[in-house]
Amino acid sequence: MLAFLSFIASNHKHIMKKILFPVFVLLGLSSQAQIKADDVNSFTLKNGMKFLVVEDNSIPNANMYLFYRVGSRNEYQGITGLSHFFEHMMFNGAKKYGPKEFDRTMEFNGGANNAYTREDVTVYTDWFPASATEVIFDLESDRIASLSIDPKMVESERGVVLSERSTGLENSPWRMLSEAVQAQAFQEHPYHWPVIGYEDDMKNWKQADLERYFKTYYAPNNCVVVVSGAVKTADIKALAEKYLEPIPAQPAPPKVHQVEPVQTGERRIMVQKDVATPYMYIAYKAPQATHDDYYPLVLLSDILSSGKSSRLYSALVDGKQQATAVFSSYGESFDPTLFSINAIAGKGVNENDLEKSIYEELEKIKKDGVTDKELQKVKNQKLIEFYNQVETINGKSNNIGTYEVFFGDYKKMFEAPDRYNKVTAEDIKRVANTYFNKTARTVGILKSNTAE
């Protein structure tokens, strides 16, 4: 929600993979300040709100990450984009702290905030000097207990999210293309529409929609809170009991019942935009985070596109020079998702040739598998990724919370090393054959001339 840093992840396929694990398992390193499962203190309030706390005194700051299990996945046509809009409205006034007071109070106390909405979750992030911890609890409890939805604020905020949508489309062709591909790949499941919503729905949200959303999804029992930094768990517990425990629990939100039917044939879509060279987005159906194949698929994605020695970069950008950029992505989700391969064609390259070359690379892996060295390489890269993530208190909170809500338990984060380490070259070959099938594929191409 913050103007300067803000983004909304309107496409779950562009979410960075966040994997933490103790790496000595992989490389036989002894690590010093390694975060362990025991370093995460956990308690649950009587109203069902779960807390995870990491004490870390490296800087005199702390953070609070609140993960609500609500996102565009919980919407339906007519109110698309409402989850993200609601994220904005959470900053626009409650009972004690009226319009503008949430941000003013937080900033006066040295704190800053942001938030992001994805298909599956909405996450609020507060960063503050540890001395301001109690103020943050007061602010959060006020808006969770008694948000007030001012119709005037609804109108000005509507302009803000319309501008957010438009500036995303204005500045990146990927936004337009990924929305088109997602809408083809998912025909019944709510991953069909973009997180930001359809423009006409954005202009049509009603006060009643917002009020119902708040009551249904912004309940303490639908939220996981992570606090990391220069704090003591006992103090956080006392503050949580004082400020958040009195908020009543609500009935569990309705289950998302749609299951996307099995895709039985390739789907193709063309989009027109004035661009220098064509953009390509190839998406295969892939499983959700709790599936056993999640781990080999993450490593497969790295083998394909992480670094200049990766399969796709070395073949298409460096070797044949058919692309100026290529990347693949696959990340955690609640429901079955997409594994995507994205490329921008080089000047004068026919995008059909580029597409053919991408399939050739995938076929090589399906037929011959990958080398042990390649596999070890991406396991080593995961180690560095881990260190980068636990180097900051924000990295800690975001990853712990993500594991808790997407994998069902933050402790899974500490099992991940073992899961990655156990992946074999044979597993990589198997998942490539399982998921890289023409019939489960959606291909999107964005280019200047779609009439040819």
Added chain:
Amino acid sequence: MRFFLLSLSAFIGLALKAQDYKLPAYQQFTLKNGLTVYLMEQHDVPMISVSAILPAGAIYDGDKAGLASLTATALKHGTKKYPKARLDEELDFIGASVSTYASKESAGLSAEFAAKDKDKVLDIINDLLTAPVFDSEEFAKEKRRTLTRLEQAKESPRSVIGSYFDKLLYGDHVYGNIISGTISTVTGLTTADIQKFYSANYIPNGSAISIVGDFNSKEMKATITKIFSSWAKGKQENANLATKPIAKPTGNRVLLVNKDDAKETTFYIGAPGISRNNPDYVAVSVINTLFGGRFTSMLNDELRVNSGLTYGASSRFSALKNGGSFVISTFTAGKTTEPAIDKALEVLKKLHTQGVDEQSLTSAKNYVKGQFPPGYETSGQLANLLTQMFWYKFDESFINNFQKNVDGLTLEKAKSIISTYFPEDKLQFVLVGKAADIKKIAEKYGPVTEVQIKEEPKKAF
């Protein structure tokens, strides 16, 4: 424990005091060839970060815009000892990242790797900086990619508006040079140009390297001294190119960049700013925080929160060695171009006529102090800080006295900061949008020069 030494006792309500903040101990020494080295031990994670800074930025491009940038990129095309394929493979295998880039004034290298790989990666870094081979085949490929990217950048107003603005503000001064280059200048570049630029500007004297992370300083000092000592000293002929005076704007000017398919107008309103060594640097950042540097800032409050005209409005000072710029930056739907520009100007005017009050000044001070520590939390951030200290000639008092300097900003001083550093007139506008719809509006703010986004940017406007 990483950066801020503090006595953390118990509970909420404990105010952490400014004097508790200290930059961790570091060592600084200079090799015989003039290379300045900084070492800082940080043992929280078994990782090492490296940052290097060299006097090889885009200000030395001459009429070959993009030369500094492509030279920096081409360092990674390999060396005799590490041909490109081997280089990429070795770095990828250990998960190490080594990137090279050019900015306006300097070129840089930054790297991150596991502590156990330090000998290998430091050897690679030394080889890249001191013995690149500039393979012509690799260069031809790089150039093709760069040219396509330059064309692609024109698809996004946000990625090109900055260089249009610098050209408008700095004119013929080298600070107006376009770092990425342009299609026509990059088309003409050859490996001979790169080699020549490299030989003239990649020299140890005038450069610095900082190493922060999990190592023993005594051993590291010996290693660095050994590997970097054979780098030959050089003489940079035009080292002081950027000290030439920067012409000041004499009136409002509007540069209208036409993009036929634009649905919004992306715009900057700016003026000359400050250089990094300005004694009021910290005070200026506090006032800018209040004006356009945070969510509740005057600009964002008016353009976003009150009126819903944009997703975000902000302002910033970009400081270089010999000058700098100030810009207000935002975007809005094409049809709301006029109210958005008017409101931005109104807020700027309000800053001058109404100033700031005690409450908002205190808030801004608390905010910059509260958000300061996370800016220096990681080894990479600290390595970068050390090379910035070298480049802009400031020392740890910037960190250690930061809180004190912020606290020392009085209302009276704030008033003089506003009148001295925030522009009131002679504003420089860049509007990227659909000219057919907004040209009339643009004319309201000053004489308009219209250019096409698809055309080559002019030498100066």
